[in-house]
Amino acid sequence: MLDKIFRIATRQSPLALWQAHYVQQRLMSAHPGLRVELVPMVTKGDIILDTPLAKVGGKGLFVKELELAMQDGRADMAVHSMKDVPVSFPEGLGLVTICERDDPRDAFVSHHYDSIDALPQGAIVGTSSLRRQCQISARRPDLVIRSLRGNVGTRLGKLDAGEYDAIILAVAGLKRLGLEDRIRQAMPAEVSLPAVGQGAVGIECRLDDSVLIDLLRALNHDDTEVCVRAERAMNTRLEGGCQVPIGSFAVLEGNDLWLRGMVGAPDGRVMVSGERRGPRAQAEQMGISLADELLNGGAREILKEVYQGQPPA
Numbered sequence: 193m194l195d196k197i198f199r200i201a202t203r204q205s206p207l208a209l210w211q212a213h214y215v216q217q218r219l220m221s222a223h224p225g226l227r228v229e230l231v232p233m234v235t236k237g238d239i240i241l242d243t244p245l246a247k248v249g250g251k252g253l254f255v256k257e258l259e260l261a262m263q264d265g266r267a268d269m270a271v272h273s274m275k276d277v278p279v280s281f282p283e284g285l286g287l288v289t290i291c292e293r294d295d296p297r298d299a300f301v302s303h304h305y306d307s308i309d310a311l312p313q314g315a316i317v318g319t320s321s322l323r324r325q326c327q328i329s330a331r332r333p334d335l336v337i338r339s340l341r342g343n344v345g346t347r348l349g350k351l352d353a354g355e356y357d358a359i360i361l362a363v364a365g366l367k368r369l370g371l372e373d374r375i376r377q378a379m380p381a382e383v384s385l386p387a388v389g390q391g392a393v394g395i396e397c398r399l400d401d402s403v404l405i406d407l408l409r410a411l412n413h414d415d416t417e418v419c420v421r422a423e424r425a426m427n428t429r430l431e432g433g434c435q436v437p438i439g440s441f442a443v444l445e446g447n448d449l450w451l452r453g454m455v456g457a458p459d460g461r462v463m464v465s466g467e468r469r470g471p472r473a474q475a476e477q478m479g480i481s482l483a484d485e486l487l488n489g490g491a492r493e494i495l496k497e498v499y500q501g502q503p504p505a
C-alpha cells in the first residue's frame with residue numbers, strides 16, 4: 193500500500209491549489225510515509241469566465257473533468273470547496289470526507305465602506321452569486337449589483353481598479369489565500385446567510401477504493417459533516433440548482449443543531465426563510481422538513497418562476 197502514489201485531481205486556481213495542498217499535507221501527516229501528489233487540471237469553468245455561472249450550466253462545470261479523471265484512474269481523489277459540490281455524483285463516485293469548516297461567512301470587501309449598511313445610495317456592489325445578490329437587494333433595494341467573476345485575485349483586482357464600491361467574497365477563501373486583511377466585515381448570517389457548505393473542504397473518490405477511504409477517515413470532522421449534511425439535505429429537497437438564490441447554514445450548540453435556510457427571488461423582492469432546531473442525529477430530516485416549510489411558504493412559486501419551462505439543471 194505504501195508504494196502506491198495517491199493522486200489528487202485539482203483545478204489550478206490559487207484557492208483550489210491551496211485546498212489540494214492542504215489535503216495532501218493532512219494525509220501525509222496522518223499517515224507518515226504515504227505518497228500523495230497533485231494532478232493539476234483545467235476545467236470548463238476555468239475557461240468560460242465572462243458569463244454568470246448560472247447561465248453557463250452551473251458549478252458542475254468545475255467538477256466534471258476532475259470526476260472523469262477519477263473514473264479513468266488518472267487520479268484517485270478530488271478536493272472541493274463543499275459549496276461547489278453538486279447534490280448528486282456520477283456512478284461509482286461519492287463524497288467520503290468533509291474536513292473541519294473554516295469561517296463560513298461572506299466577506300464585505302471595500303476600500304471606503306465598512307458594511308452594506310454604510311454604502312451610499314446607488315453604490316455598485318460586485319457579485320455573481322444569486323444568493324448574495326438576493327440578500328443584498330432585499331436589504332438595500334437602491335444598490336446596483338454588477339456581475340463579478342474570475343478567481344479571488346481577479347475579483348479583488350477589479351475592485352482595486354475602481355469598477356465597484358464593494359464586492360462580496362467568502363471569508364474562508366480570503367483567509368486561505370492570506371488576504372484576510374482585505375475583509376472589512378465578516379457579514380453576520382442575519383445579513384447574508386451563507387451558501388450550503390461554505391467554508392468547508394470535501395474529498396470525493398471512487399466508492400470502491402476502500403484503501404483510500406480508510407486513509408481519508410482521519411481527515412473527517414464529524415461536527416462539520418453533520419452541519420453540512422443538514423444544509424445539503426435542505427438543498428437537495430429544494431432541487432434548486434444554482435439558478436435560484438438559496439442559503440443554508442447550520443451550527444452545532446453542544447449536540448443541538450440549529451439550521452437556518454432561505455430561498456429568494458434574484459431581485460430580492462421575495463424572500464422566504466425559516467429555521468429548525470433539533471438533535472444532531474436528526475440533521476438530514478431537519479434539512480428536509482425545513483425545505484418543505486420553505487416550499488409551502490412561497491419557495492415553490494419562486495422556483496417555478498425561475499425555471500419557467502426549463503427543468504432544473
Ligand SMILES: NCc1[nH]cc(CCC(=O)O)c1CC(=O)O
Nearest residue numbers: 273275361362364365390391392
Ligand atoms: N464560488 C467560488 C468559491 N468556492 C468556494 C469559495 C470560498 C471558499 C469556501 O467557501 O470554502 C469561493 C470563492 C468565494 O465565494 O469567494
